[in-house]
Amino acid sequence: MIRVRFHGRGGQGMKTASRIVGTAALLDGFIAQDSPVYGAERRGAPMVASVRIAEAPIFERGVIPAPDLVVVADDTLLDDPAVQPLAGLPPTGGLLMATAHSEEEARRHTGHPGALVARDFLTLALEQVGSAAGVSAALASAACAMLGLSGPAVVAAIGTELEAIGLSPDSIRANLRLAESARAGIQRVELPVRSLAAPRAGSPVVDVAYAPPEVGTPSVTARPNTPLRRTGNWRVFRPVIDPAKCTQCWVCFVRCPEGAIELDAEENPHLDYEVCKGCLICVEECPTGAIAKVREMREWAPSEVTR
């Protein structure tokens, strides 16, 4: 069995990418299973999708703890402690990521010694289909190339899955061209095939004791209560306010669904990037066009390594 785990954000199309890989594997004669996990649906929130490909019935379910291939839709996920996209990836596994950094930088930053494909699939998608969502077909195609799934199966799978989510024939054709260039030059990676998941040491079964009601009832007294999930890392694009164009109309302040825009003593709006989820409603709503949409690019300090 080969296990592929996708990491992305709600809206980046990683569920669709996982389905393209699943369908392509089925068309190539394998048994496949694909499943996304995204909790309560939130655009921009980290999500995971799992694809299992086998020649015998699959006796596993849920998120893959130890993948053979990891696909990362967005390099800002790499250092998010709530995501840990590389968790469980063995050194012999494969890593495919969309990043504006070079492959050398990606290898140094991730410390992954095995097969690595790191390309700027987002720019490729923006150029070729005019939408960030194109990264879905691009990464799916590249993943299929690394897995050695056949070209015709990939083309048929992209057609099936993009039609299923309502894309027009023109848009599907553009995505197929994008998929072709996305997989150019990518070689099949020899991944070790494990029929049984490697038995993991795991954690022993313990007793659960009665807790006093202050502890043992599901209430929350702390605020804020999401220190483990800084929503500021949900953005693919960040809104940036140009004070010169701002007329202090406060429309952005009123419309921000997260309360991430605050007013200072002079009543100028400021963004709290720790909380802003990058929904870009403020960009849409600003009547003077004072808020720009800027692609998130995280600098990697030379000493900073994901693991």
Place this chain on the structure above:
Amino acid sequence: MKQMLTGNTAAAWGARLADVDYIPAFPITPQTEIIETLAQWAAAGEIPARFVTLDSEHSMLTAGGAAAAAGARVFTATSSQGLLYGFELLYTVAGWRVPFVLVNVSRGLASPITLEPDHNDVLAARDSGCLQIHAETCQEVFDSILMAYRIAEDPRVLLPVIVNLDGFSLSFTREPVELPAVAAASIYLGEYAPGHAWIRGERPMAQGVAVLGGAVYSYFRYQMQLAAENALTVHEEAAAAFETMFGRRYGLVDGYRLDDAELVLVMSNSFATKGRAAVDLARSEGVRLGLLRLRLLRPFPREAIRRALAGRRAVAVIDQNLSIGLGGITVGEVAHALYAERDRPPLLSYVGGLGGKEISDQEFRRIVSDLMLAAATGETPPPRLLFTAAEARQMQTLLSIAGKEGAG
């Protein structure tokens, strides 16, 4: 040809190929994809069924029961809190003796509110008069819906059937599913033409009447019990016909590597798939472990379970449910099936997978080691919640974040 379908889409295809007449609907996560799919097909004219959104599950089940009483083939679906909201009607319409299929997508019940699966929702309905089939795979979801109509509409049964699938681990998981041709499904099911329920101007009928007096009540309620017992035979006939036409066979219970098993895990629904892996792992280490999967929960196939478990050295039931104040629900029913057996094995009870909690290799290993000890000593350890040290540590962290004094 097989295609990749989620459990939800497989359920929608079950309704489509059963050629249902009427679909009363109300959305709830993780069931919504079923009615979205059916709504799209109905809007596009791809299915002839009348699709109607209702104001609640209570109205939805009322409408479904009434339509079935008028001779329509009815499909509907819900989950968790929605099933509980319609609860009164489950009992009511089952008493009308009208067949329809209700798909429940299992999701843990509030409180605390959650989204992922366990079976307290569907098992709450176990005394309602609705029969219950619990599916392990997306293929079984589809197949069980076709079988459910055939069983429900049989004049020896005439009770609604709930087909259960797990939220997320089946509802949003795609697996290869083979769908039969429309004509074949139609031949398998035939027409729904009830001889006991109709709406006709020239021949009025009162349905859902009141009775006063326990003897009258007892008579009609016991008719439901007998109808449910008949469903054991009808299920076997439906399964045999299904195998002849479609090549897949479903028993009252399902076994995996049971033939020479000394130790047996009893599970249900999609987590039984993890049980199969645990069996393979134990077998690779020389332990003769097998799996018995409960599939038909109502009627409860007591005799099939007795035959499958008698003579084993030890049996462990993993209940993915919790009857507060009792423990696991199905372990008691399995014990009942085994009680009259002279050669009955020690019966171990575990509650695991609540709210979709993972059941890890380590937890299965703990169960296997408990089973080996019970087989050697004949002694049964007390019931246990499956919960790991890592999960306990994670819980402490979350309690601290929530501001719980004394935690951490």
